[in-house]
Amino acid sequence: MKRFSLINVLLLLSIFLTAEEMNEDHIDHSPLNSKCFNCHANSTYTFFNEFQERTVTKRMNPYFLIDSVIFYDQNHKSFECVDCHSYDYRSFPHDNELSLDLMPTCLDCHEGDDATADYHFEEIDKEFLESVHSTKHSDDFTCWMCHNPHTYKINARNNQNIKETIVYDNNICLSCHADINKYQLITNKQNPNVIEKHDWLPNQIAHFAHVRCIECHTLATNDILVAHQIQTKDKAVKKCVECHSKNSILMASLYKFRAVESRNKFGFFNSVILSDTYIIGANRNYYLNIMSGLVFGIVLLIIIIHAILRILIK
Amino acid sequence: MYLYPLWVRIWHMVNLVLFLLLIATGLSLQYSSNDYTIIPFGYAISLHNITGVILCVGYVFYLFANRFTSNGNYYQFRLTGMFSRVFKQFKYYSYGIFKKEDPPFPVSVGRKFNPLQKISYVVVMYVFMPIIILTGLGLFFPDFLPDKLFGTSGIHIIDLIHIVIGFILSIFMLIHIYFCTIGKTTSANFKSMINGWH
Numbered sequence: 303m304k305r306f307s308l309i310n311v312l313l314l315l316s317i318f319l320t321a322e323e324m325n326e327d328h329i330d331h332s333p334l335n336s337k338c339f340n341c342h343a344n345s346t347y348t349f350f351n352e353f354q355e356r357t358v359t360k361r362m363n364p365y366f367l368i369d370s371v372i373f374y375d376q377n378h379k380s381f382e383c384v385d386c387h388s389y390d391y392r393s394f395p396h397d398n399e400l401s402l403d404l405m406p407t408c409l410d411c412h413e414g415d416d417a418t419a420d421y422h423f424e425e426i427d428k429e430f431l432e433s434v435h436s437t438k439h440s441d442d443f444t445c446w447m448c449h450n451p452h453t454y455k456i457n458a459r460n461n462q463n464i465k466e467t468i469v470y471d472n473n474i475c476l477s478c479h480a481d482i483n484k485y486q487l488i489t490n491k492q493n494p495n496v497i498e499k500h501d502w503l504p505n506q507i508a509h510f511a512h513v514r515c516i517e518c519h520t521l522a523t524n525d526i527l528v529a530h531q532i533q534t535k536d537k538a539v540k541k542c543v544e545c546h547s548k549n550s551i552l553m554a555s556l557y558k559f560r561a562v563e564s565r566n567k568f569g570f571f572n573s574v575i576l577s578d579t580y581i582i583g584a585n586r587n588y589y590l591n592i593m594s595g596l597v598f599g600i601v602l603l604i605i606i607i608h609a610i611l612r613i614l615i616k
Numbered sequence: 617m618y619l620y621p622l623w624v625r626i627w628h629m630v631n632l633v634l635f636l637l638l639i640a641t642g643l644s645l646q647y648s649s650n651d652y653t654i655i656p657f658g659y660a661i662s663l664h665n666i667t668g669v670i671l672c673v674g675y676v677f678y679l680f681a682n683r684f685t686s687n688g689n690y691y692q693f694r695l696t697g698m699f700s701r702v703f704k705q706f707k708y709y710s711y712g713i714f715k716k717e718d719p720p721f722p723v724s725v726g727r728k729f730n731p732l733q734k735i736s737y738v739v740v741m742y743v744f745m746p747i748i749i750l751t752g753l754g755l756f757f758p759d760f761l762p763d764k765l766f767g768t769s770g771i772h773i774i775d776l777i778h779i780v781i782g783f784i785l786s787i788f789m790l791i792h793i794y795f796c797t798i799g800k801t802t803s804a805n806f807k808s809m810i811n812g813w814h
Binding site: 504597598612 | 645646647648649650653657658661662709713714716758759772775776779780783786787790791794797798
């Protein structure tokens with residue numbers, strides 16, 4: 303039997319209040335979720351140990367700790383815990399065998415789902431199956447490896463702040479590639495040092511802050527907004543002009559959602575980039591191009607005429 | 617007459633090489649493409665950065681040298697009557713030269729530059745050069761630039777100023793080189809740059 307401490311009650315209140323402030327239209331303040339968060343949103347949990355016939359306090363396994371505030375601000379915030387986890391988790395102590403259950407993947411719910419058709423889950427799954435994450439690893443590599451179901455929130459589509467999207471998306475990659483503990487869940491290989499592997503990249507800090515890993519490491523396609531076909535390292539973009547040119551690949555990836563107005567030749571090429579940054583070679587201006595060519599031509603013509611006249615009159 | 621001391625000649629030659637490299641690499645970067653390669657992007661970036669830093673050092677040297685030697689005097693001018701003097705020189709280049717008129721402001725030890733040269737050199741060296749160096753340093757250290765400037769990204773505005781001034785300086789260089797052919801002979805001024813004698 304669990305005992306509610308004053309702190310836990312306050313925490314529950316704060317969950318309700320914060321969640322309500324964050325989104326008024328949907329939150330199902332599931333009492334069942336609250337019961338789960340009573341333990342899983344705290345670093346310790348207290349229960350009555352029937353064998354010892356006393357109340358004990360234990361430390362929560364940090365990997366089973368869920369930030370309830372973040373949970374109620376993410377994509378699946380209206381879910382009950384048992385929508386994904388076994389219904390038997392409602393009893394405590396939990397049966398150890400429950401942890402052997404297979405967790406559902408995205409397609410288990412979203413396949414053929416009209417409500418989420420815009421996200422093209424089937425195409426995403428197809429790309430994922432062709433990516434190194436799927437071909438080089440076991441079935442243990444599921445959607446959840448990158449998209450933490452307790453925290454994942456769509457970003458590229460909703461967030462107008464590209465820099466925030468970049469940080470958010472890159473942190474997904476770094477959650478494995480900069481964390482040996484998680485990396486070793488799927489492989490025994492040595493985790494490559496991201497900084498050292500990108501030694502060749504000029505102005506590394508600026509690149510890491512202004513583009514996502516997937517810009518160079520995926521094959522962008524037309525169907526889906528965020529490419530999921532992670533390529534082998536030998537296929538990664540290494541040629542500067544792939545981005546630093548008029549036909550920058552960034553328009554098909556990072557700036558895809560805003561790209562409708564781009565390709566406008568009467569102004570800056572790839573103009574959607576300009577509200578956030580500037581990319582040498584990708585953001586030329588049509589008028590400046592014409593004007594500079596014109597001025598250069600006129601000056602050259604005057605010089606040639608002047609020189610010819612000087613020679614003729616000599 | 618001996619008009620161009622050794623340090624001026626060396627500085628001028630170094631500037632010439634740097635300008636040519638900066639223009640070539642700058643154009644290559646601005647018009648970088650997947651379809652053609654002027655200078656490979658990575659090399660162009662490195663070369664542009666290195667030559668830019670050397671130009672910056674050379675400019676600081678030039679400022680100090682002009683401050684502590686008599687060479688700085690050639691850049692001083694009176695505003696009174698400046699316009700008419702410049703116009704007189706402009707008229708000479710426009711048609712006086714074709715009528716074999718004498719130059720209105722012949723070169724002397726006390727007057728190395730005619731009024732048109734003087735005003736253009738002052739604008740180039742004391743207005744455009746600081747702007748292109750400062751904007752170049754801004755692009756070299758983009759973290760120090762403001763995120764937003766006039767509603768667009770700060771780095772965009774700074775780069776725009778950098779390339780516009782770069783273009784103006786390129787045009788200046790084109791005219792400057794052509795005007796060097798206007799001497800006693802076509803090659804006289806080029807020889808002066810090497811031996812210092814005018």
